[in-house]
Amino acid sequence: MNELTQALSINEKLEILSDAAKYDVACTSSGVDRRGKQGFLGNSCSAGICHAFSEDGRCISLLKILMSNHCIYDCKYCINRRSNDNRRASFTPDELCTLTIEFYKRNYIEGLFLSSGVVQSPEYTMERICETLFLLRTKYRFNGYIHVKAIPGAPDELLARAGLLADRISINLEFPSAESFESLAPGKNFNKILQPMAQISDTIAGHRLAIGKSARMERCGINKYLENSIFSDLKLEDKSHTDLMIAGGSLARDLRRPFAPAGQSTQMIIGASNETDLELISTSQQLYKSFDLKRVFYSAYIPLNEDSALPAPGTPPPLLREHRLYQADWLLRYYGFHAEELLSSSRPNFNEKIDPKCDWAVRHLDIFPVEINKAPHDLLLRVPGIGPKGVQRIVEARKYGSVNFEMLKKMGIVLKRAQYFITCQGKMLYKIPIEESFITNSLVDSNRKENFGILDNTSYRQMNLFDDFRLAIG
Amino acid sequence: MITVFTCENDFTAMFSCIHAAWSSRLGHEHVRLQVEPVEQMNLFENYVHVDADEKKAESVIYAINCKISPAFYAQISYCLGAYEQDTLDTIYRVLILGFAYGEHILSMYQYKDITRFLEISRRYGGEAHSFLEFLRFHCIGGKLFVAHIEPKSRVVMPVAEHFADRMPSEYWIIVDDIHKEAAIHPADSAYYMYYLTDEEMDKLKLTEKENDSYTFLWKTYFDTIAIKERKNPKCQLYHFPIWKRSHAVEFL
Numbered sequence: 001m002n003e004l005t006q007a008l009s010i011n012e013k014l015e016i017l018s019d020a021a022k023y024d025v026a027c028t029s030s031g032v033d034r035r036g037k038q039g040f041l042g043n044s045c046s047a048g049i050c051h052a053f054s055e056d057g058r059c060i061s062l063l064k065i066l067m068s069n070h071c072i073y074d075c076k077y078c079i080n081r082r083s084n085d086n087r088r089a090s091f092t093p094d095e096l097c098t099l100t101i102e103f104y105k106r107n108y109i110e111g112l113f114l115s116s117g118v119v120q121s122p123e124y125t126m127e128r129i130c131e132t133l134f135l136l137r138t139k140y141r142f143n144g145y146i147h148v149k150a151i152p153g154a155p156d157e158l159l160a161r162a163g164l165l166a167d168r169i170s171i172n173l174e175f176p177s178a179e180s181f182e183s184l185a186p187g188k189n190f191n192k193i194l195q196p197m198a199q200i201s202d203t204i205a206g207h208r209l210a211i212g213k214s215a216r217m218e219r220c221g222i223n224k225y226l227e228n229s230i231f232s233d234l235k236l237e238d239k240s241h242t243d244l245m246i247a248g249g250s251l252a253r254d255l256r257r258p259f260a261p262a263g264q265s266t267q268m269i270i271g272a273s274n275e276t277d278l279e280l281i282s283t284s285q286q287l288y289k290s291f292d293l294k295r296v297f298y299s300a301y302i303p304l305n306e307d308s309a310l311p312a313p314g315t316p317p318p319l320l321r322e323h324r325l326y327q328a329d330w331l332l333r334y335y336g337f338h339a340e341e342l343l344s345s346s347r348p349n350f351n352e353k354i355d356p357k358c359d360w361a362v363r364h365l366d367i368f369p370v371e372i373n374k375a376p377h378d379l380l381l382r383v384p385g386i387g388p389k390g391v392q393r394i395v396e397a398r399k400y401g402s403v404n405f406e407m408l409k410k411m412g413i414v415l416k417r418a419q420y421f422i423t424c425q426g427k428m429l430y431k432i433p434i435e436e437s438f439i440t441n442s443l444v445d446s447n448r449k450e451n452f453g454i455l456d457n458t459s460y461r462q463m464n465l466f467d468d469f470r471l472a473i474g
Numbered sequence: 475m476i477t478v479f480t481c482e483n484d485f486t487a488m489f490s491c492i493h494a495a496w497s498s499r500l501g502h503e504h505v506r507l508q509v510e511p512v513e514q515m516n517l518f519e520n521y522v523h524v525d526a527d528e529k530k531a532e533s534v535i536y537a538i539n540c541k542i543s544p545a546f547y548a549q550i551s552y553c554l555g556a557y558e559q560d561t562l563d564t565i566y567r568v569l570i571l572g573f574a575y576g577e578h579i580l581s582m583y584q585y586k587d588i589t590r591f592l593e594i595s596r597r598y599g600g601e602a603h604s605f606l607e608f609l610r611f612h613c614i615g616g617k618l619f620v621a622h623i624e625p626k627s628r629v630v631m632p633v634a635e636h637f638a639d640r641m642p643s644e645y646w647i648i649v650d651d652i653h654k655e656a657a658i659h660p661a662d663s664a665y666y667m668y669y670l671t672d673e674e675m676d677k678l679k680l681t682e683k684e685n686d687s688y689t690f691l692w693k694t695y696f697d698t699i700a701i702k703e704r705k706n707p708k709c710q711l712y713h714f715p716i717w718k719r720s721h722a723v724e725f726l
Contacts, residue, residue, distance in 0.1 A: 010691065011690070011691055011694055014691055014694055014695055014698075015694050015698050018694075018695050018698045018699050019698045019699075021699075022698070022699050022700070022701055023701070035639055036639040036640050036641070036642050037642070038642050038643060038662060039642075039643050039662075040642075040643070041640075041641060041643070041644070042640060042641075043639050043640045049606055049607055050607055050713070051607050051608070052607075052608070052696060052714065052722065052724060053709070053710045053713040053714040054696060054699050054700035054710065055697075055700035055702075055705055055706075055707065055710060056700045056701045056702075056704035056705055056706050056709075056710075057704075057706035057707075057708070057709025057710045057712075057713065058700075058701075058704070059713065060696070060699060063695070064699065099691070102613075102688045103688065103691075103692060103695075105611065105613070105619060105641065105644065106610060106611045106612070106613065106619070106686075106688060106689075106692070107609050107610055107611050107621070107637075108610065108688075108692050300704075302701065302703045302704070316703075317703055317704060319704065393581075393583070396581035397581055397582065397583040397584070399581070400578070400581065400582045400584060401582070401584045403583070407583040407584065407589070410583060410589040410592075410593065411583060464716075
């Protein structure tokens with residue numbers, strides 16, 4: 001290991017530690033609305049705000065950084081593993097706080113996403129993270145968004161402190177099964193990930209109940225119209241929240257903050273192990289149902305280390321598969337779908353050519369076409385090309401008169417996909433045969449361009465004398 | 475013959491223009507409203523300039539608030555700054571429908587004027603939101619933060635509202651270089667709008683040349699956070715179009 005003894009500048013540390021943090025995918029600042037306060041810096045917007053888009057097209061919302069990239073573990077898939085010969089660095093809590101505050105004041109970021117390699121022990125690492133967050137919230141009077149990674153194996157008291165100081169707390173599950181986890185992350189224990197997840201979930205629910213909210217996290221408003229969504233049979237109120245984590249001292253009283261108001265999230269790596277899409281999406285569903293997670297993120301594995309158990313370096317990351325999993329994840333959370341409806345043991349992976357909602361629709365042509373002016377919320381949501389906002393607009397508009405195709409277009413309905421599955425006042429847009437092969441071919445054709453966009457990374461645009469050659473007038 | 479009522483691009487003037495068109499008794503189908511400058515005049519239209527009149531504007535605002543609803547007024551007035559040429563006329567048509575049917579009119583996609591209004595309103599909201607994201611402050615002398623934006627529509631007010639809540643105890647200025655207006659926020663007090671002269675604009679332009687050490691750090695972060703194996707400039711261009719990058723320091 002290349003241990004640097006000379007003092008590193010802030011710029012060098014930033015370079016090393018942001019480079020080490022970039023494979024963590026979660027960078028959202030969503031889930032909590034909080035007004036600003038006089039004398040403090042920052043507020044929070046529940047829709048989330050992206051502040052830039054990096055060269056890979058991913059949004060930069062938070063300052064995603066590691067406290068340190070030193071690590072005692074040797075996980076095969078990880079860039080920061082002990083056996084890699086990397087440049088290593090650590091931030092001091094004050095350096096990190098100043099960087100966050102100054103970036104935030106310039107509107108570069110929406111908050112901080114703090115994670116760390118495991119230095120010395122999980123307990124020591126978590127203590128350093130908590131110290132940084134405590135300074136940020138008290139000495140630096142920061143009121144913006146903070147997402148913190150909980151280090152598995154850290155004591156409950158420290159996790160409770162982190163939850164009180166941050167807005168969102170997450171633990172990376174990485175793999176959906178214990179076998180993959182234990183073969184690729186030697187020294188770690190799968191149950192040691194699930195146990196704190198369950199405890200955090202209980203603590204969030206307990207804190208919510210204590211301030212008069214329901215135990216369950218708020219979900220997209222459309223879910224209240226869906227009788228069979230994955231959240232409808234979730235009854236956290238019935239559980240006894242005995243497994244609460246309690247921060248020692250007077251922290252909870254002094255801070256007067258709710259516990260992780262933006263909830264809990266996790267991340268799974270795809271393409272490094274042999275799990276099918278069905279296993280991944282079923283795991284996500286289970287996590288949403290049992291731990292009431294706010295989000296599950298998917299990360300297409302980029303081969304960084306040479307290891308016989310992993311894809312060879314140079315293997316392209318499975319970006320289209322990752323895209324399909326995100327689409328399916330949205331179907332679970334916003335559209336009332338269940339994992340078993342989308343995939344089955346005979347078809348365990350998503351169709352690469354066509355998105356999961358279209359794929360489901362062409363396999364269920366018996367319920368289509370649906371009449372836009374009469375169909376209930378849950379059926380409208382199942383039509384490809386219609387989303388929760390579209391449904392809301394259709395339902396509002398049809399109270400005052402019938403809805404036609406021109407109006408649907410103005411409402412933002414994607415007729416390119418929806419036209420095969422809907423009628424307005426009994427008529428379809430064109431004369432379309434309701435045949436699986438015909439509709440599938442048409443949908444594959446319209447998906448082709450989108451799929452190509454994900455796999456192909458060349459970009460073309462018109463050159464401009466003023467932008468490209470800095471030509472000035474006069 | 476259609477009579478076109480024109481007014482300056484100003485909040486009071488626009489509501490005065492609505493008042494003038496309504497009380498002209500020419501019939502709604504014989505009038506049109508437009509914000510100056512009128513780029514293409516038509517031989518078969520009669521152009522009438524309307525001066526800003528606070529009393530008339532207030533009477534229109536009072537009528538909307540009382541006879542329709544304050545929420546309706548908030549939605550209507552929000553997008554008055556949109557750059558689309560037909561914004562004021564569309565709002566006039568929406569008001570006619572609003573006075574006839576009440577505030578629910580905004581859900582009635584059956585009317586073309588409503589769909590057009592919602593289209594303008596959504597686009598304007600999107601533009602304003604994008605400047606909450608891509609606006610960049612420069613720190614001057616360690617205390618004052620100055621940002622420049624070049625929006626198509628007049629979005630300084632909604633943008634300033636956001637930052638007034640976010641940074642209540644900082645001194646900051648948001649300058650709209652196109653429309654020459656600025657929101658000025660002294661620490662721990664309310665912000666105010668200020669219309670800039672050319673001289674003031676020239677002076678303010680120099681603020682971007684100030685050396686800010688955190689800009690350099692931000693560029694380092696911006697470059698290292700991208701995963702080279704996932705390079706996708708097309709996606710980046712879609713989310714962050716070039717016309718919004720003019721003051722984003724990471725691209726300069």
